[in-house]
Amino acid sequence: MKIAIIGSGITGLSCARRLIEAGMAPVVFDKGRGLGGRVATRRAEGRFQFDHGAQMIPCETRGFRTLLDEAMSEGCVAQWDTDAGERHYVGTPGMTGLAKFLATGVDLHQATEITALTQHADGWELEASAPLSRFDRVVCTAPAPQTTKLVGPALTQPLNGVTYDPSLTLMVALKRDANAPDTQSNPTDAFAWVARDSAKPGRPTQNCWVVQANADWSAAHLERTKDEIATLMLDLFLSHYGLAPTDVAYATAHRWRYAFVSRQLGQPFVTSRDGTLHAGGDWCLGPRVEHAWQSGTAIADDILATA
Ligand SMILES: Cc1cc2nc3c(=O)[nH]c(=O)nc-3n(C[C@H](O)[C@H](O)[C@H](O)COP(=O)(O)OP(=O)(O)OC[C@H]3O[C@@H](n4cnc5c(N)ncnc54)[C@H](O)[C@@H]3O)c2cc1C
Incomplete structure (x- = not known):
């Protein structure tokens, strides 16, 4: 089954990782040059580095903690003990460390903006500046307003409240x-x-x-x-x-x-009636990285359950 994932933020990469673990080979497209989306690290003038998106990674569920522990053992996440005595998970050497960990083994196409999605009898056609092949399933993980533009009215009605x-x-x-x-x-x-x-x-x-x-x-x-x-x-x-x-x-x-x-959607993802198009992101469950991970893995589990 050919699966395209739009977005290499934590939602898209978590979905890809879960699918790869199950033996699938999804292709991830992102319009940006880097990966991680709002989990972002910027380097400047060859000597400065800033996490200008997510600052730290709060963790409430056991599944997400297991992932963070795995990423820690690979040196991609560490615990930050602040001078106020607080302890937070952060990516290393920048916040994108977590995204890079999730992206291991992912077929990732950066600087590739998907501008339209069209369903044909033989699958989904994705439009980008270069032609792309057809896909059996598409997962869109862009922020809700951008997803709305891309996926059209069939899926977007519930997104309007986000x-x-x-x-x-x-x-x-x-x-x-x-x-x-x-x-x-x-x-x-x-x-x-x-x-x-x-x-x-x-x-x-x-x-x-x-x-x-x-x-x-x-x-x-x-x-x-x-x-x-x-x-x-x-x-x-x-x-x-x-x-x-x-x-x-x-x-x-x-x-x-x-x-x-x-204001989140209140469910982990939305899907088209025929189950070939999924959309998700942090906007489904809440404002944090963990919510993005929950949405991405839930989409992958749904695809695997109906594959
Ligand atoms: C300033 C800031 C601080 C934050 N602080 C924290 C924090 O401390 N802790 C925390 O847990 N959370 C924090 N967050 C929230 C956290 O970053 C997000 O919840 C999480 O990263 C969302 O992941 P996502 O994959 O759902 O979306 P995104 O990270 O937005 O990923 C979506 C991806 O889709 C790509 N995309 C969009 N449209 C297209 C298209 N048409 N074609 C191809 N690619 C496309 C984008 O380039 C992007 O990479 C913060 C966010 C910000 C902005």
């Missing part, structure tokens, strides 16, 4: 350390999260910080240019921590339009 909060994120490298704890939630009216990203285990450089604006501030400034966002957030960051512009070695911003699921 909502997201945006997140504007600042990445800053400092020439000297800031006098602040490793992590802070809601330290200012604008910021939801500030972290000394380089304090996580296995990071190559020092004094790299990640700052996330809260949902209201992000929504209010969402359509500004990335340079404007970086300037605004950097000013707030520097003044809050008593730093000067001359302390900054590097700064840039990222716009996550669909960052955190604020």
